[in-house]
Amino acid sequence: MRRGRARVGTVAFLSDYGLTDPFVGICHGVIARITPSARVIDLSHGVPPQDVRAGAVQLADSVAYLPPAVMLAVVDPGVGTSRRGVVLVCGAGGALLVGPDNGLLWPAAEALGGVRSVFVLDNPAYQLTPLSRTFHGRDVFAPAAAYLAGGLPAERLGSRVDADGLVRLVLPGPVPREDGLDATVLLVDRFGNLSLDARPADLGAALGATVELRGGAGRWTATVAATFAEAAPAELALIEDASGRLAVAVNQGRAVDRLDAVPGTVLSVRGLPPGHPPARG
Amino acid sequence: MRRGRARVGTVAFLSDYGLTDPFVGICHGVIARITPSARVIDLSHGVPPQDVRAGAVQLADSVAYLPPAVMLAVVDPGVGTSRRGVVLVCGAGGALLVGPDNGLLWPAAEALGGVRSVFVLDNPAYQLTPLSRTFHGRDVFAPAAAYLAGGLPAERLGSRVDADGLVRLVLPGPVPREDGLDATVLLVDRFGNLSLDARPADLGAALGATVELRGGAGRWTATVAATFAEAAPAELALIEDASGRLAVAVNQGRAVDRLDAVPGTVLSVRGLPPGHPPARG
Amino acid sequence: MRRGRARVGTVAFLSDYGLTDPFVGICHGVIARITPSARVIDLSHGVPPQDVRAGAVQLADSVAYLPPAVMLAVVDPGVGTSRRGVVLVCGAGGALLVGPDNGLLWPAAEALGGVRSVFVLDNPAYQLTPLSRTFHGRDVFAPAAAYLAGGLPAERLGSRVDADGLVRLVLPGPVPREDGLDATVLLVDRFGNLSLDARPADLGAALGATVELRGGAGRWTATVAATFAEAAPAELALIEDASGRLAVAVNQGRAVDRLDAVPGTVLSVRGLPPGHPPARG
Numbered sequence: 001m002r003r004g005r006a007r008v009g010t011v012a013f014l015s016d017y018g019l020t021d022p023f024v025g026i027c028h029g030v031i032a033r034i035t036p037s038a039r040v041i042d043l044s045h046g047v048p049p050q051d052v053r054a055g056a057v058q059l060a061d062s063v064a065y066l067p068p069a070v071m072l073a074v075v076d077p078g079v080g081t082s083r084r085g086v087v088l089v090c091g092a093g094g095a096l097l098v099g100p101d102n103g104l105l106w107p108a109a110e111a112l113g114g115v116r117s118v119f120v121l122d123n124p125a126y127q128l129t130p131l132s133r134t135f136h137g138r139d140v141f142a143p144a145a146a147y148l149a150g151g152l153p154a155e156r157l158g159s160r161v162d163a164d165g166l167v168r169l170v171l172p173g174p175v176p177r178e179d180g181l182d183a184t185v186l187l188v189d190r191f192g193n194l195s196l197d198a199r200p201a202d203l204g205a206a207l208g209a210t211v212e213l214r215g216g217a218g219r220w221t222a223t224v225a226a227t228f229a230e231a232a233p234a235e236l237a238l239i240e241d242a243s244g245r246l247a248v249a250v251n252q253g254r255a256v257d258r259l260d261a262v263p264g265t266v267l268s269v270r271g272l273p274p275g276h277p278p279a280r281g
Numbered sequence: 282m283r284r285g286r287a288r289v290g291t292v293a294f295l296s297d298y299g300l301t302d303p304f305v306g307i308c309h310g311v312i313a314r315i316t317p318s319a320r321v322i323d324l325s326h327g328v329p330p331q332d333v334r335a336g337a338v339q340l341a342d343s344v345a346y347l348p349p350a351v352m353l354a355v356v357d358p359g360v361g362t363s364r365r366g367v368v369l370v371c372g373a374g375g376a377l378l379v380g381p382d383n384g385l386l387w388p389a390a391e392a393l394g395g396v397r398s399v400f401v402l403d404n405p406a407y408q409l410t411p412l413s414r415t416f417h418g419r420d421v422f423a424p425a426a427a428y429l430a431g432g433l434p435a436e437r438l439g440s441r442v443d444a445d446g447l448v449r450l451v452l453p454g455p456v457p458r459e460d461g462l463d464a465t466v467l468l469v470d471r472f473g474n475l476s477l478d479a480r481p482a483d484l485g486a487a488l489g490a491t492v493e494l495r496g497g498a499g500r501w502t503a504t505v506a507a508t509f510a511e512a513a514p515a516e517l518a519l520i521e522d523a524s525g526r527l528a529v530a531v532n533q534g535r536a537v538d539r540l541d542a543v544p545g546t547v548l549s550v551r552g553l554p555p556g557h558p559p560a561r562g
Numbered sequence: 563m564r565r566g567r568a569r570v571g572t573v574a575f576l577s578d579y580g581l582t583d584p585f586v587g588i589c590h591g592v593i594a595r596i597t598p599s600a601r602v603i604d605l606s607h608g609v610p611p612q613d614v615r616a617g618a619v620q621l622a623d624s625v626a627y628l629p630p631a632v633m634l635a636v637v638d639p640g641v642g643t644s645r646r647g648v649v650l651v652c653g654a655g656g657a658l659l660v661g662p663d664n665g666l667l668w669p670a671a672e673a674l675g676g677v678r679s680v681f682v683l684d685n686p687a688y689q690l691t692p693l694s695r696t697f698h699g700r701d702v703f704a705p706a707a708a709y710l711a712g713g714l715p716a717e718r719l720g721s722r723v724d725a726d727g728l729v730r731l732v733l734p735g736p737v738p739r740e741d742g743l744d745a746t747v748l749l750v751d752r753f754g755n756l757s758l759d760a761r762p763a764d765l766g767a768a769l770g771a772t773v774e775l776r777g778g779a780g781r782w783t784a785t786v787a788a789t790f791a792e793a794a795p796a797e798l799a800l801i802e803d804a805s806g807r808l809a810v811a812v813n814q815g816r817a818v819d820r821l822d823a824v825p826g827t828v829l830s831v832r833g834l835p836p837g838h839p840p841a842r843g
Contacts (some may be wrong), residue, residue, distance in 0.1 A: 012591065018471035019300060019581060020327030022339045029293065029347040031545070036348060041590045046582030049472055058584045065700065065779035066591040067598060077533065080508030132355045133508040135523030138346065191611055227695040228644025242697030252612070252639065291779070299752035300581060301608030303620045309603045310574065310628040317629060330753055358814065361789030414789040416804030419627065 007094070010039045010069040011145045014059050015137060016047035021072070023135070027072075027142040030128070034146035041069065050077040052104050054263055056169050057186050057195075060107035060245045063095075071108065072145035073099040080133035083266045085121035085140050086166070090114060096154060098145045100136070103169030122158040174198035180211065180270040183246065185261050192254025194261055194268075196246045202267070203246070212237055213248065214268040215261055221272065222248065238269065240257040284507065288345040289377070291320045291350040295340050298330035300353070304416070308353075312410070322350065331358040333385050335544055337450050338467050338476075341388035342524045344376075352389065353426035354380040362369035364424060365401035366421050367447070368435045371395060373524035377435060379426045381417070384450030396444045403439040410518040420434045420488065455479035461492065461551040464527065467544050473535025475542055477527045477550075484527070484550070492519055494529065496542055519550065571656070572601045572631040573707045576621050577699060578609035579636070585697070589634075589704040592690070596705055597712035603631065612639040612718040614666050616825055617726040618731050619748050619757075622669035623805045625657075634707035642695035647683035647702050648728070649716045650791065652676060658716060658768045660707045661721045662698070665731030713738065736760035742773065742832040745808065747823050754816025756823055758831075765808070765831070773800055776830040777823055783834065784810060802830065 011031060013147035017023035031038050041061050047055040063071070076083075078100065088097040091113025098121075109115050119193045121127070121144050128139040149187050156265055174197060175182040183198035185232045203224075206280050213220045213236070222236035231237035231251040236258060241247035248267070261267065298304035305326050312319050324343050327528045328336040334357035334490040344352070357364075359381065369386055371380040372394025379402075386471055390396045402408070402425050409420040425438050455478060456463040464479035484505075494501045494517070503517035512518035518537060522528035529536045529548070542548065579585035585605050593600050605624050609617040611679060617637035623635070638645075640662065650659040650667055653675025659667045671677045681707050683689070690701040690758075706719050736759060737744040745760035765786075775782045775798070784798035793799035793813040798820060803809035810817045812831070823829065 010594065010754070012587070014584065014587070018327070019325070021468075021470045022295065022325035022343050023471075025293070025295070025322060025324035026343050026346045029324075029343065029350075032291065032320075032322060032348040033346070039594075041594060043591075044581070044584035046580070050764045062584050062588050062591065065588045065595070067594040069591075076543045078510055132521075132523045134520065138523065189583045190585075220786035229640055239696065240694075242694045242700065260678060299608070302749075302751045303576065303624050304752075305605035306574070306576070306603060306605035307624050307627045310605075310624065310631075313572065313601075313603060313629040314627070359791055362791045413804045415801065418805065514598075514776070 004192045005135075008068045008070055009037060009074050009149055010067055011149050012041045012043050012062070012066050013015040013045075013072045013145075014043040014047065014062070015045045015074040016044050016049050016051065016055060017137065019045055022138065024062040027137050029140040030138055031146040031149070031270075033141055033167060035150035038146055038149040041066070047075050048263065050075060051263065052102055053169060053171075055189055056104050056107045057171070059104070060111045061110050063108050070098060070145045070148045072141055073104050074098065074137040074141050075104050076100045076102065078102055079136050083221070085136060085144070087119045087121065087144060087148065087157055088115050088155055088166075089117045089119075091116065096148050098141055098148065100141075101167050103167045106166065106169040107171070115166065116275060117154070118161050118163050119154050119160045119167060120161050123156065125155050126152070143237060159218045171197050174202045176202070177268070177270070180268065182266055182268050185263050185267060186245070188256050188261070188263060192250070192256040193241065193244065194255050194259065194267075195241055196248070196267065198246045198269075199244055200240050200246060210271070210272045212268075212270045212272055213238075213259070214270070215259060215265055218259065219260065289349045289351055289430055290318060291322060292346050292350055292353050292430050293322045293324050293327065293343070293350040294326075294353045294426075295324040295343070296326045296355040297330050297332065297336060298326045298418065299330075300326055300346050304418065307419050309363045311419055312430070314428040315424055316431035319427055319430040322347070328356050329544065330390060330467040331356060332544065333383055334450060335359070335468055336454075336512065337385050337388045338452070340385070341392045344389050344392050351377045351379060351429045352386075353422055354378065354385050355418040355422050356385050357381045357383065357417060359383055360417050364474070366417060366425070368400050368402065368425060368429065368438055368543050369447075370398045370400075370435055372397065377528060379429065381421055381422075382448050382491060384448045387447065387450040388452070396447065398435070398442050399421065399440050399442050399447060400435050400469075407438050411540045414426045452478050453467050455483045457483070458549070458551070461549065463547055463549050466544055466546045467526070469537050469542070469544060473531070473537040475529040475536050475540065475548075476522055476524065476530070477548065479550075480525055481527060493549075493551045493553055494519075494540065495551070496546055499540065501540065513522045568709055571599060572603060573602045573711050574605050574624070574628050574631040574636050575607075575707075576605040576609065576617060576624070577607045578611050578613065579607045579637040579699065580611075581607055585699065588700050591709040592700055593711070593791055596708035599735040600708055600711040601627070601713050605711065608796055609637050609652060610825065612637060613825065614664055614833055615641070615731060615733075616749055618666050618669045619733070621666070622673045625670050625673050632658045632660060632710045633667075635659065635670070636699040636703050636718050637666050637749045638664065638698060640664060641698050642779075647698060647706070649681050649683065649706060649710065649715055649719055650677050650728075651679045651681075653678065655685045660712050662666045662703075663729050665729045668728065668731040669733070675693045677728065679716070680723050680725050680728060680787060681716050682720045682723050685711050685718065688714075717783070733759050736764045739830070739832070740765070742828050744828055744832065747825050747827045747829065748807070750818050750823070750825060754812070754818040756810040756817050757801065757803055757805065757830075758810070758829065760808045760831075761806055762802050765826065772834045775800075775821065775835055776831045777821060777827055780821065782821065
């Protein structure tokens with residue numbers, strides 16, 4: 001029996017539903033009705049509304065830390081249109097991802113070893129009726145995840161389709177420059193840290209202990225540091241964050257308030273000569 | 282044995298406690314101490330503070346999607362006064378609702394088939410001591426729900442009283458007008474959608490594909506659509522939301538920012554002649 | 563077998579991670595991988611970012627309401643520096659607290675009967691690798707709590723050290739004055755109530771039914787009341803909150819908006835003569 005078809009019992013759930021409305025709680029109820037023994041791990045429901053890329057990055061960042069689980073992800077600006085709902089069977093282990101086919105699942109699928117097979121969620125026997133036009137998390141995706149967590153084979157949920165037709169989400173990646181790189185802000189976290197789509201290795205050995213950051217009309221200097229606390233209080237630092245990406249942070253402060261950047265902002269990171277005075281933001 | 286007295290094992294919990302303080306976590310702890318095997322489904326703790334009507338609507342919207350569960354709801358501006366705490370036994374199945382007798386439970390009780398019996402939570406043996414004056418969620422309601430989830434018969438929690446004495450919460454409902462209707466905003470969700478106290482059938486067949494919305498000094502036109510994405514980006518749409526109510530939404534935007542409405546605002550919905558130019562907000 | 567070394571199965575988790583990022587969900591995943599049967603009770607993840615004192619007070623307020631559980635607390639501005647991670651074995655029952663040694667655990671340890679033994683989390687066999695510099699909740703603390711919940715003896719997690727070396731967090735406490743007291747605002751809750759570091763008994767019998775509050779340039783009068791609802795609507799009241807502390811509240815309103823206080827603000831509470839007109843804020 002392939003692991004993807006075995007009973008996994010756990011659903012890991014990520015969405016942009018927030019926690020001020022009962023959307024998430026209702027999905028929990030739906031899952032409990034279908035598979036009473038299922039456990040649900042809420043990864044995050046604070047993805048910025050309809051920000052598919054942020055949700056995709058958060059999901060991909062999380063997969064290595066999860067127990068065997070059906071991953072249920074819903075950031076779905078196209079709900080009610082012809083965009084498809086899918087289950088992806090991934091990697092050698094047959095890991096299962098459920099959600100809209102809009103790129104949200106793609107980076108996680110790659111992190112799990114790539115897509116092995118795809119089924120479109122078109123079997124109404126495993127959906128709620130009446131089927132709403134606006135809440136497929138409740139009516140389509142949570143039921144699919146619950147049935148999978150209960151041991152239903154993925155192919156029962158709908159038609160097999162070719163993986164080549166999936167919507168892919170490709171991150172912009174860092175753009176190398178002679179004296180540094182340009183990188184896109186992917187996420188801004190609760191602490192105001194800016195996670196960039198670049199890794200420390202992308203910086204190159206040539207980069208000194210101080211860099212210049214540019215974005216829009218602004219210019220700031222930042223210390224390259226191993227951790228927040230290595231920078232002086234209120235000082236900008238460029239660190240490796242917990243997902244292995246470069247991040248702009250402020251010791252005891254919020255980088256986002258200093259740089260006025262949002263997800264999607266492109267920042268330039270440039271080396272400064274060794275004699276440059278210490279970063280003061 | 283009536284189902285309302287059988288062990289159900291699950292507590293579905295809704296409140297206005299928010300998640301920034303440990304109020305909800307402490308109630309989880311109280312439940313786990315009393316009935317270690319109980320599972321708690323958090324429906325929502327983001328009911329606007331002390332907004333009994335919003336909590337009542339969220340709870341009633343949720344009941345159809347829950348497994349057999351004791352429903353625990355706390356939005357309780359009168360905590361510490363003479364308002365009663367109650368458990369309602371509802372419908373043919375004996376579904377159980379626990380909370381303050383301030384109308385919060387009423388719409389859910391009706392959705393569950395109506396109140397069959399009522400017990401006031403006046404038995405101190407099933408409350409925490411000392412009993413606080415300000416946190417009956419912790420001291421009275423969570424314990425009651427936990428004991429019920431563990432199989433305690435509802436009548437053990439306190440005195441039986443007449444259901445006629447319950448505080449009822451009656452929603453305003455739509456007011457039909459010659460060329461449309463007036464409806465109250467019940468909820469504003471995370472996406473900025475305004476859920477109205479009216480259903481699509483209330484609009485009548487006479488209504489065209491474009492309506493005028495009026496509220497306060499504002500006037501807007503909106504497209505009547507099946508789903509968000511059917512409206513042009515940034516366009517106001519009148520859709521059926523996931524609870525079956527009419528809702529004002531903006532494709533890729535936030536209706537609440539356009540209409541400046543809050544829960545309680547009355548909006549007028551009026552049909553426009555077929556030749557009217559498409560909605561532009 | 564000492565209780566602290568027995569399998570407790572439950573982890574109670576408090577942090578300042580918030581719920582908009584997947585930090586908390588990832589920690590849940592880590593715990594489920596290590597001890598699949600562990601249950602996690604989320605006490606609160608809304609501690610103000612890096613506010614060790616607020617987290618310490620919330621944790622200490624919660625311990626009496628929890629079932630036997632490993633308490634996992636992470637508010638950790640010094641992550642990545644030389645500050646230690648520790649497990650504290652507390653009280654006669656051997657209750658277990660896991661977190662950074664920065665004072666966060668101290669008031670809870672005292673509430674649990676005092677620290678009996680301390681182990682530094684320096685055994686890499688029970689940490690994730692690679693060990694990040696910025697997310698010890700995921701890499702050090704959640705694993706430690708999960709292993710303890712699964713029955714691992716605390717001494718396996720690292721070296722035993724002397725409890726005298728622990729960082730202690732001592733609350734400022736009330737300062738008695740001839741006609742009242744001065745007290746520090748510890749917490750501001752979702753409802754805008756200000757919880758003070760003083761208890762009703764500190765007020766003394768001499769205090770009348772009306773007090774004057776002073777903070778910064780402001781002066782307000784407040785009614786001493788048993789509960790919110792005893793004050794007139796919009797009136798300031800001084801009540802005993804659910805943690806047994808004095809709190810400034812407004813019936814149907816938000817005290818924090820009236821007094822413009824934050825955690826750390828010192829308020830003066832002074833008795834007013836009995837004939838003083840009723841409080842009007």
